[in-house]
Amino acid sequence: MNSRSERKKESPEYAKMSHATAISLGLMRGRMYRGAVNRCVNLLVHYPEGCAANCAYCGLAKKRPGTYRDKSFIHVDWPLFSMDRIIDAVNRAPGYVKRTCISMITNGKCRSATMEMTRRLSKETSLPISILIAPTILGRKDLEDLKESGADKIGVALDLATPELFDRYRGSGVGGPHKWDRYMDTLRAALEIFQPSPDIFRHPNVGVHLMVGMGESEQQMVLLMERIRHMGAVNHLFSFFAEKGSRLADRPQPPWSTYLRIQLARYLLEEGLAESGDMRFDSEDRIIGFGIAPDLLDSIIEHGKAFMTTGCLGPDGEVACNRPFGNCLPDTRQWNYPYPPNKEETALIRRHIFDIS
Numbered sequence: 001m002n003s004r005s006e007r008k009k010e011s012p013e014y015a016k017m018s019h020a021t022a023i024s025l026g027l028m029r030g031r032m033y034r035g036a037v038n039r040c041v042n043l044l045v046h047y048p049e050g051c052a053a054n055c056a057y058c059g060l061a062k063k064r065p066g067t068y069r070d071k072s073f074i075h076v077d078w079p080l081f082s083m084d085r086i087i088d089a090v091n092r093a094p095g096y097v098k099r100t101c102i103s104m105i106t107n108g109k110c111r112s113a114t115m116e117m118t119r120r121l122s123k124e125t126s127l128p129i130s131i132l133i134a135p136t137i138l139g140r141k142d143l144e145d146l147k148e149s150g151a152d153k154i155g156v157a158l159d160l161a162t163p164e165l166f167d168r169y170r171g172s173g174v175g176g177p178h179k180w181d182r183y184m185d186t187l188r189a190a191l192e193i194f195q196p197s198p199d200i201f202r203h204p205n206v207g208v209h210l211m212v213g214m215g216e217s218e219q220q221m222v223l224l225m226e227r228i229r230h231m232g233a234v235n236h237l238f239s240f241f242a243e244k245g246s247r248l249a250d251r252p253q254p255p256w257s258t259y260l261r262i263q264l265a266r267y268l269l270e271e272g273l274a275e276s277g278d279m280r281f282d283s284e285d286r287i288i289g290f291g292i293a294p295d296l297l298d299s300i301i302e303h304g305k306a307f308m309t310t311g312c313l314g315p316d317g318e319v320a321c322n323r324p325f326g327n328c329l330p331d332t333r334q335w336n337y338p339y340p341p342n343k344e345e346t347a348l349i350r351r352h353i354f355d356i357s
């Protein structure tokens with residue numbers, strides 16, 4: 001493809017789509033481990049010049065070597081399709097597909113393109129629409145316009161557990177434009193504009209993405225999840241998983257046991273079964289007690305839901321954004337199960353959740 005035709009292929013006429021989504025929609029061939037399916041149409045706004053930010057862990061970071069077109073995002077290629085083709089495929093999607101999500105990037109053109117894509121999807125398809133927003137380029141009025149255009153849920157990728165880590169990996173530490181305070185202000189504005197729906201049990205319409213494994217302690221992550229919960233948003237967990245060629249390419253994933261403990265703590269906080277003050281932490285701030293009765297703890301582990309991916313819900317009240325294998329390789333040990341863990345997997349979780357490494 002020459003650079004001229006490439007230049008024309010940008011949003012809002014075109015968008016990138018996750019590999020798993022392209023398989024679900026029949027636009028690419030492939031099968032997933034244990035028959036996992038992707039219940040969300042995950043789209044990414046696209047411009048040949050890419051994203052202006054430089055987050056240290058992100059495959060799309062400006063200073064990561066390679067052309068923007070060839071950069072992966074969350075480890076997989078995101079093939080480019082026209083919006084006409086995407087809309088046609090969404091209208092023929094299997095019944096398990098329950099939502100569309102548009103991920104923004106930090107590019108000045110992204111604001112109006114996202115509005116336009118949202119308007120088209122809302123008019124021409126029947127799936128509800130989430131926007132994973134780019135707070136650095138959005139104001140309150142933009143959030144109102146996104147709602148007006150047809151979006152019903154908002155995701156804010158805060159990612160880091162403390163303002164210091166945020167600044168180190170997304171702000172001044174990497175010459176990037178992002179600021180913690182701006183993200184928190186945008187989160188507050190989103191909560192005011194996208195109030196909980198009266199249907200699905202007043203479930204929040206704003207979610208915060210948090211990434212485990214960036215140098216935070218388990219206690220710091222628990223305290224932030226609790227704070228976000230009290231603000232009225234819901235927490236969605238991700239695990240750091242090095243993106244090839246990124247600044248943090250050599251950094252390991254967080255220990256599986258750490259991730260499992262934080263997932264379980266998130267579940268207890270969100271379900272109102274425990275608070276951070278009920279939990280016990282060791283001298284390195286790792287969780288050593290969840291503050292609930294052992295038999296209840298046992299049945300929650302057995303049930304497995306705490307270890308499944310969380311993300312925006314579909315109209316059926318179930319998680320639509322299940323991101324299969326978005327932050328680990330397919331295996332019995334997963335940092336977010338896209339389906340209920342089976343007996344072998346829950347036994348493995350039970351054996352490892354209290355490992356201290």
Ligand code: SF4
Pocket residue numbers: 040099100101102130131132153154155156207209236310311312321
């Ligand atoms: S949870 Fe999924 S659907 Fe919701 S905003 Fe985040 S990426 Fe989009």
